[in-house]
Amino acid sequence: MPKRLVTRYATKSPEDADENQRRIEGVFAELAETRPGTVSYLVFRLEDGSFLHVSFHNHGDYEVNPIASTASFAHFQDGHADRRAGGVDQQTATLVGAYITTID
Numbered sequence: 765m766p767k768r769l770v771t772r773y774a775t776k777s778p779e780d781a782d783e784n785q786r787r788i789e790g791v792f793a794e795l796a797e798t799r800p801g802t803v804s805y806l807v808f809r810l811e812d813g814s815f816l817h818v819s820f821h822n823h824g825d826y827e828v829n830p831i832a833s834t835a836s837f838a839h840f841q842d843g844h845a846d847r848r849a850g851g852v853d854q855q856t857a858t859l860v861g862a863y864i865t866t867i868d
Contacts, residue, residue: 767825771817771854780847781813787840788815791831800830806867820859 775781788807795805802823808816819831831837 766859767821768857768859769817769819769821769854770857771819771852772814773852774812774814774849775847776849778813781809781815784815784840784844784847785809787836790836791834791840794834794836795831798830798834802827803830805831818857 775784792805792807795803802821804820806818808818810816821829823829
């Protein structure tokens with residue numbers, strides 16, 4: 765069964781938000797190279813310095829997660845707690861609908 769995850773957290777400072785964004789951009793660069801077909805991934809940097817990750821997983825719970833298994837995601841995770849203000853809110857979500865054209 766497909767899994768949808770929504771993850772939100774805040775960063776401590778604008779500098780931490782910038783560093784977090786650079787590391788996330790590295791994850792997207794690696795995904796663009798490897799082009800896994802079992803995930804879709806969006807990350808939003810919100811005006812208040814928080815981040816919202818939305819991922820769609822079409823792989824089994826015991827199969828390799830194409831996002832979390834990348835070297836760039838390990839780099840993103842390194843020191844993540846130090847960049848964050850507070851904890852991480854991660855929830856599974858039910859997709860109600862989607863309409864996607866071009867995302868810029």
